[in-house]
Amino acid sequence: MADARDIPVTPSEPPLRRGEGLAAWRQIADALAGEIGSGALPAGGQLPTEAALAKRFGVNRHTVRRALASLAERGLVRATQGRGTFVEQAPLAYPIGPRTRFSETVTRAGREAWGDLLGARVLAADAETAEALGLAPGAAVVEMLTRHRADDTPLSTARTSLPLPRFAAFDAAYARLGSITRAFGAFGVDDYTRLSTRVGARAASAEEAARLDIAPGRPLLTVTSVNVDGRGQRIQATQSLFSADRVELILE
Structure with a gap:
């Protein structure tokens, strides 16, 4: 069975808006936060890899990493060394x-x-x-x-x-x-x-x-x-x- 992290993710939102003063990493973080809130990314589930997210949003991995760090700071995801990033479960x-x-x-x-x-x-x-x-x-x-x-x-x-x-x-x-x-x-x-x-x-x-x-x-x-x-x-x-x-x- 294919690893869920390697399954291509089809964007459900319009492409990133360029030149409007809103950083790309923030747009990515907001998009992922919306999917967490809707249940599209379920509690306890693992997010796609940085490489998969970078391909999805058309950015480099550093930008994706900044977006994931922002989600971690908000308590929405947890990054585990060597295993990946997971959606936080309900308290x-x-x-x-x-x-x-x-x-x-x-x-x-x-x-x-x-x-x-x-x-x-x-x-x-x-x-x-x-x-x-x-x-x-x-x-x-x-x-x-x-x-x-x-x-x-x-x-x-x-x-x-x-x-x-x-x-x-x-x-x-x-x-x-x-x-x-x-x-x-x-x-x-x-x-x-x-x-x-x-x-x-x-x-x-x-x-x-x-x-x-x-x-x-x-x-x-x-x-x-x-x-x-x-x-x-x-x-x-x-x-x-x-x-x-x-x-x-x-x-x-």
Whole structure:
């Protein structure tokens, strides 16, 4: 079967207007945005290649690249290194309540959930982390940097701290299992609940944008939380960053 990216695209609009003061890349972006809005380019679908779009609109690939960057800045498409450009899907409803579970939320939406371990280290807890976990300042914790995906789309990235020695090698369990809940289960924590949640918003830095496959400056929803085990002991302090274009937080 032919790859959809290589199928010639027949223009549905008049040729680009030249000499009217409207840049070619903007006309291309507006045309593609219209097709996304109408469903001609469906949510989750892959756009034609830069070469195919350049042929369609009669421009060079640099002009197409500028148009796609504009769509990414508007939150309409997502460019993935080595795979192409995809239409963003509708925001995922993400409830935050006493038992917030990323994997369960994503699975209920009919999508595949997975967490990537991007890095881990053992360090002395700063004052904020120590207070969140009920530890003395300087106590040892394991800190993980993670990214959480629905299918292949990153929804959030987080820094999570857990007390030591109780959760020594938790990062290895997480890397293997792809889920905080499953990793806790490997450490005998069969249930845990949310003690506190704070929600805010800000713009994505270049580093955060790269982790989430979004344009720098796109809005992020910030969620700072603390979880406790069945005995009420504090086991997890997390600072999560959600792409505001991809999730709708619901406070329960």
